[in-house]
Amino acid sequence: MPSKQQQTIAPLLKRSQSTFSIEFFPPKDDKSWDQFHQTASRLATLEPDFVSITYGAGGSTRSRTEEAARLLKDRYGFLVMPHLTCVGSTEKDIIELVEGWVKEGYRNIMALRGDPPKGQTTFEATAGGPKYGSELIAILKKNFPEICLGAAGYPEQHPEAGSPEDDLDHLQAKVDAGADFITTQLFFNNESFYRYRDAARLRGIDLPINAGIMPVLSYSQIKRFTEMCGASLPASLTSILEPIAEHKEEVENKGIEWATEQISDLYAHNVDGVHLYALNRARAAVNLAKRLFGREKLSPLPG
Ligand SMILES: Cc1cc2nc3c(=O)[nH]c(=O)nc-3n(C[C@H](O)[C@H](O)[C@H](O)COP(=O)(O)OP(=O)(O)OC[C@H]3O[C@@H](n4cnc5c(N)ncnc54)[C@H](O)[C@@H]3O)c2cc1C
Secondary structure (H helix, E strand, O other): OOOHOOOOOOOOOOOHOEEEEEEEEEOHHHHHHHHHHHHHHHHHHHOEEEEEEEEOHOOOOOHHHHHHHHHHHHOOOOOEEEEEEEEOOHHHHHHHHHHHHHHOOOOOOEEEEEOOOOOOOOOOOOOOOOOOHHHHHHHHHHHHHOEEEEEEEEOOOOOOOOOOOHHHHHHHHHHHHOOOOOEEOOOOOHHHHHHHHHHHHHHOOOOOEEEEEEOOOHHHHHHHHHHHHOOOOOHHHHHHHHHHHOOOOHHHHHHHHHHHHHHHHHHHHHEEEEEEOOOOOOOHHHHHHHHHOOOOOOOOOOO
16 A cells, blocks of 8 residues: 555546545745644644645745645645646756655646746746646656646636637647646536536546635635636626625635535536635635535545
8 A cells, every 4th residue: 555645646536435635825925834834734634635735826936835745745644736837947847846756755746837927918938848738748747657647627618718629629638648637727607517527528538527616715806716717606606795795704604605515516426526725724624524524524424
């Protein structure tokens, strides 16, 4: 039996019981580490199947991503998957970086193109570096065949994709390049996820698809996020949130209620896994676990 850190994520997602994972982002500045520790120690008690840690736009937080990943792995005992983007890196940089990660014991990487760094509106590939998620995946697969690779999927299509078909062609390219599983962008309407999953299956894409769920914790923040990533807010959700937009606690309660219903429905539809964009906030994840499973553990009860 491999040690926890040696486990690869795709087989976890393929087992019959859905997985539950959590996404962290690295602290934005040195003052935020205390809060990161508090969140990590609280979320460790929920025992998610794995956690992931984002890679900052422009590689700006790379050293923080690495430090945070190490803490999550060594101090808090999570199975950790660092994210990696194409931004600012040549192929050689990527290979050197990942050689270090392999030595540190990581066996899973979420491989992404990345968003344009602050101040830029379009993505510019670095000379000698990959331009698309699929190219990054191909480099990683060739040089590190033992690493399990996650690719991003977009139930409501990526904002730069010309059409849903175009978007699926590019998902296919990531699969062909060697992706082992897919984690989706956040969505609030499960129908868009089911349509996407069906369309992928029809094309013969049979990789596990991990559904990205973000509980709304602030109305202004979620409006900003959804505008950025191209996800839509259903009218039925905005009509609940708009009248209470200024009442933080009420918004959070309604946001958790919505996410709970989404996740229950996903389980009823045999989702491979749920990936929680928890925004480094433990309280929402703890409340979700209590509502979903009646206990402080993020794992569906058997049967
Ligand atoms: C689960 C998840 C985690 C994420 N984590 C991070 C993170 O840690 N750090 C970060 O900066 N960002 C992160 N992102 C955001 C992500 O980097 C952006 O959505 C980015 O714009 C696209 O990344 P991708 O890997 O999907 O890109 P790609 O698959 O390369 O797609 C980017 C765009 O190019 C198009 N495209 C792809 N291939 C081709 C081609 N051959 N010809 C023409 N067009 C093409 C696609 O349709 C799409 O519009 C995450 C997103 C998700 C869903």
